[in-house]
Amino acid sequence: MAQELSSNWKKLQAKIKAESTTAASKPATKRKPDEASESQSKRQTKRPKLQRQTPRQDTAFSKADSRGSKSRPKPMGIAQSSAVSRGSSSTIAPSLALWADDNDISAESLAEAYGLGVRNNVLLNGEKPRINEGLAPNLNLGKYVAIDCEMVGIGPDGYDSALARVSLVDFHGRQVYDSYVRPKERVTDWRTKITGITPKHMASARDFDTVQKEVADLLKGRIVVGHDIRHDLAALILTHPVTYIRDTARFSGFKQYGNGPKPALRTLAKELLDLEIQMGHHSSIEDAKVAMLLFRKKKSEFDMEHANKYEKPPGTSTKAKRKPQHSKKHKH
Secondary structure, rough: HHHHHHHHHHHHHHHHHHHHHHHOOOOOOOHHHHHHHHHHHHHHHOOOOOOOOOOOOOOOOOOHHOOOOOOOOOOOOOOOOOOOEOOOOOOHHHHHHHHHHHHOOHHHHHHHHHHHOOOOOOOOOOOOOOOOOOOOOOOOOOOEEEEEEEEEEEOOOEEEEEEEEEEEEEOOOEEEEEEEEOOOOOOOOOOHHOOOOHOOOOOHHHHHHHHHHHHHHHHHOOOEEEEHHHHHHHHOHHHHHHHHEEOOOOOEEEEEEOOOOOOOHHHHHHHHHHHOOOOOOOHHHHHHHHHHHHHHHHHHHHHHHHHHHHHHOOOOOOOOOOOOOOOOOOOO
């Protein structure tokens, strides 16, 4: 009996061993084709996580073309200036522009950082002014704007001035606004030899109050560039915070070019930009563009001078000092 059990046990052990060997030698079951493709497609639809990269200077920008500051402007900014064209050798490459948009960096800042729009400013590439257009269409103005005005003479001798035309351009020199203005006072000297303005231009001129309001809206909250800008603001009967003004006539870096207290815009254009302006009638659009070019050429120096003059040094208290109280003297 014991011998029979031992024999059966040995047969069972042999059978178990044989079955386990057979199972191990069989190949693994393959996935069905449709299951495999479905799994692979799911993996492919998952997008890889992108790593943010810092910008690099494109080969399209040459150091020799750089003439500006901040910016990236500015560039002025920022609200943004009229959109900078993308993809050409003188403007912003698409990859850099997309990076700037993603990081809320203005077109002015890029233009300033890479010196864009200086050599290819619209003053130099022959864009014709759109005279008396008013507000430019599709306007997307940034933090910088340049202004210039033309005047006519009023009063008994025509020595006093009244506004007859005003022009504004953006950080890149593009026309923002241009309008003839109908003076409220009687004109006694049209100064046509200087400005080219005649009585016939007043037929299509806008009234003073309309122009004043439109220009005030454009200047509000922006850094205003101009040449001897106080006269332009006085003609418009407007004020602007002194900390938001950049005057090319009063910039210390340009004083060496003046024979008197301030250099002429025409002289600065010739000496610093190699441009001949005001050869015939003065153009307020042209003069505004030149003022902006001059500002951009020396923007870092403008910013430094402005900071030294108006910004508080670190640690300065913002609390107003109390005036000492004096005892009143009583008469006896």
